[in-house]
Amino acid sequence: MCYTFGHTFGYLCEQVAVGALTGGTVKVAQVALKGGRSLALNLAKRTSASVVARSQWLKALLREAGAGDAVMRAAYERGLVTCSVEPVGPTIREVVNEVLEKAFSKGGFDRSIYSWKHLQDDLLNRPNLSKLLAQTGGEAVFQRRLSQLATIMGDDFDAVIAKNFAKVADEIIVVAKPDGTVDEFFEGFLRAFAGNPSELAHADAQTYSKVFLSPQGKAALKTFLSDPTPGKLWDTFDEATFFNNRVRGVLAELSVYKRYYKGRGYEHAPNAPGFDFTGPKWVQIKTVKDPTTAFSRMRDAVNALIAESPTDKPLKLHILVPPPGNDSAPLQAALDNYIGTLPAKKKFELIIDPFDIIP
Amino acid sequence: MIPPFPDRTHFTLAFPVGPQPVSEVWGLISQYLCDKKCLPNILSVQQIAGHREEFHTTERLKIRPEEFAKLIDERRLDAFWFDSGVSGRTLSFRLLHAKTLGFQSVLGCYIEKDAKAPKGWNGLIEALMERFSTVGGWQWRQLYQSWQSAIEVNCGYLSSFGSPPSGYSMTFRNTESLTPQPDRVFIDISLNPGRPKELLPTVEFYPTAEMWLGPHFWQYAQCTKEEALAADFWLETRDTPHYTYFKCWPTPFTRPDGEQGRMQQRLWKLFFHEDCEWPPGSGTISDEPMYGPKELWPEGLEYPY
Structure with missing residues (x-):
């Protein structure tokens, strides 16, 4: 013994x-x-x-x-x-x-x-x-x-x-x-x-x-x-598969929640459809590796966030792209234009952020 | 694919109470699209809007148009959001209610530049207004409406409408982002000739060349229906039991200045005793075209921006 x-x-x-x-x-x-x-x-x-x-x-x-x-x-x-x-x-x-x-x-x-x-x-x-x-x-x-x-x-x-x-x-x-x-x-x-x-x-x-x-x-x-x-988030999870998209999205969502939103009074709703965080705004996080192919998916995200959230709450679609994010301007413009056709535009914020999961 | 600006004729229709049965709203839309040979082969239906919570998912349901009425009834939908699901050529309709802010609902559409869609929505607007009680219906050219109602100078504003007029009063707000980004810039559009006006939460009035004003509109106006009909600037009016049709310009507005600007000014003064100005800060309506996208610049005049 x-x-x-x-x-x-x-x-x-x-x-x-x-x-x-x-x-x-x-x-x-x-x-x-x-x-x-x-x-x-x-x-x-x-x-x-x-x-x-x-x-x-x-x-x-x-x-x-x-x-x-x-x-x-x-x-x-x-x-x-x-x-x-x-x-x-x-x-x-x-x-x-x-x-x-x-x-x-x-x-x-x-x-x-x-x-x-x-x-x-x-x-x-x-x-x-x-x-x-x-x-x-x-x-x-x-x-x-x-x-x-x-x-x-x-x-x-x-x-x-x-x-x-x-x-x-x-x-x-x-x-x-x-x-x-x-x-x-x-x-x-x-x-x-x-x-x-x-x-x-x-x-x-x-x-x-x-x-x-x-x-x-x-x-x-x-x-x-x-x-x-x-x-390496963006290298490991390209957009080839639905599974990759999911895993990458969840990892980024968790990271951004802990790094940014939690300390600003937001709650995480990890498996809610249409939004990820509630608090001062209702927020949806999306990861996009190739901004030139993501418009339809992001438009659906805008729609889902509007449909799922209370009518009187400010909304935010926070899109994360690989740094330096130089090629996201056309996507930003197209989404700005799309949101501009919606009555909800007054309460909508769109941010496209260069993001690395290692700060 | 990044689509070009959806510069098509869009419409909106406001109901004081969500229209029921919703399957009849869809029935009238599908009939109109069918008549115009624009009915999509497949509908991509969002499973959130109008759905009970047990159905909520971000997965979209792909169904044939003839299956949608059954889906609406089976799931007892009180709203919907669907599109034709074709990237770059999307035709989309949304019927959304105000949820906790009231019983009102708004039917709207989104039509991408190359989508197969009717040139105008007069027949559909009138069919819906004859069937359901309404606040009003409006249709417009989307590039003009988006430009005049844009409250934020962002990437889309600059690429689609050019630089904002220098006379705009601006406010700045921090951009809530992980990486440092420029402040958000908001402009005061409260005197734009083509601005919308909120009548009640989610329901807006649009000063458009054609308007269908329903029985519930007049409680928000500063004039009576009779006073409106008596104005001398209409090209056409039609008073029906379900709506009153007003047409003041032969085509959808494209300019906030010149004669078009002055016509919109008349609408503001008549319906709401409000005024407008263009360019911002001028206190008047400019005779000459000023600012805006090239696509809306008067033909025959050189675009100076």
């Missing part, structure tokens, strides 16, 4: 884990006495991953005095405890660190590209992930989401995807707020790859519940998280 306890860092970590598991009242030996061999073995298994993570953390502290301040250390430790004893979520009952250790250990997973050390570095050094870690309730979020991703991807989960997920999480999914805190849309991100708006009913939930993607969704997610250009 106690082979890991011989390791200094492991011992420390066990005490943290046991403390969490038992409300801080018993030591591992007591767990063994109270719960018998099976609980104690289970505890040892859960903590083996924590030991590695913990040791990397402590090594980093030794190596580099500035690797973390007291707040970060405490946050990391809380996250470590959570990930050592708690399941990923309601639909993935395995403990977070067990899932990760299993994923990192499987054949073909190149631990020189990604492993516990890289995970720790990402948590501590990436600007938004470190803010998430330090935030109350955020200590274990990325680790959980990484294990959720590993579960969803199954055999396709490799070190490159893990590495790039950290990059995409930091640059896209975790969004800095003006007050210095961060917000995130991990669940919505994973659900976006279902390509089905009904999946987005709980896009903003903290449920860790998405566990299955279709082969098409998995392939798209794999492409989005693979080298050489992870996180």
Whole structure:
């Protein structure tokens, strides 16, 4: 049972884990006495991953005095405890660190590209992930989401995807707020790859519940998280397929909501037909890669927004195009002209914005 | 494909209460289009307007015209929005009600430049007004109506109508965008000869060369029907139990200045005791044509802009 306890860092970590598991009242030996061999073995298994993570953390502290301040250390430790004893979520009952250790250990997973050390570095050094870690309730979020991703991807989960997920999480999914805190849309991100708006009913939930993607969704997610250009919205999702349009639209919608609209008093209506956000205005977000072919689709979006919204509310069609957006002027003019034929023109705002999902 | 400006004869028809049954509205539209050999082969129907919430989706329903009446009845539609679904040659009709702002409804259309559509809508407007109670019906040339009613100087304004007259009073609003963009520029069109006037939410009056004014219009006017009929500038009037037809110019208006501008001024003074001016800020109606798109410039005169 106690082979890991011989390791200094492991011992420390066990005490943290046991403390969490038992409300801080018993030591591992007591767990063994109270719960018998099976609980104690289970505890040892859960903590083996924590030991590695913990040791990397402590090594980093030794190596580099500035690797973390007291707040970060405490946050990391809380996250470590959570990930050592708690399941990923309601639909993935395995403990977070067990899932990760299993994923990192499987054949073909190149631990020189990604492993516990890289995970720790990402948590501590990436600007938004470190803010998430330090935030109350955020200590274990990325680790959980990484294990959720590993579960969803199954055999396709490799070190490159893990590495790039950290990059995409930091640059896209975790969004800095003006007050210095961060917000995130991990669940919505994973659900976006279902390509089905009904999946987005709980896009903003903290449920860790998405566990299955279709082969098409998995392939798209794999492409989005693979080298050489992870996180490239416009490259990954061209307009060749309906599915691509859907996924691209949802990812952009989630990103724009977190980056811009949420802080301005808007509510997200992820699976409403005709509009995406309500608030000071009723807003529809659309992504357009080729503005020269999008007029009919955008005209339908104008019509749907008018038909679906209350008559007395200002309306806004916010079209996102790849930067620099130079070729969108003809589309803008044609839509301005179209909107100008409608009585609703008085309350309608059309914006075509060059947009990159990585700010 | 980016379509050219939809410069066709458009119309609108306002009802004080949403017309029922809606299938009869469609029946009259389809009959008129059929008579004019312009009925589309396929209709692309929006599944939001007039639909109960359980049907709402942005997916459009493609059906044959002869199936639409059945759809209206089966889904108990109280409004609709459909088009012919042909990019660049779209013919579209919308019957929309004011929702929380009242019982009124407005039937309108959108006709792309190369769409197969009638040259005028007189027969349809009159058939609908004979069948349903109305506020009024108006038809116009879309380029002129869009120019005169444009309240924002945007990309479309500049490309279709040219630079706005310098005398416009302008206001500026921040553009709510992710990337820095110029402010939105709004112009005060409240004295444009061709401006619309809101009678009640979503229902507007248009000072057009031909007007069909229904029994419900006169409560919003500053004159009586008899006073209007007594004016001496009409080319033609017809008073029927369902509407009163007024024609003051042989073709749809194309200019806010000259004789056309003065005719629109007469309409404003008669119906609403209001005035107009062109160009903006002049306090009068210019004898000479000023501003506007080349397509609306008087023939034989050199376009100076």
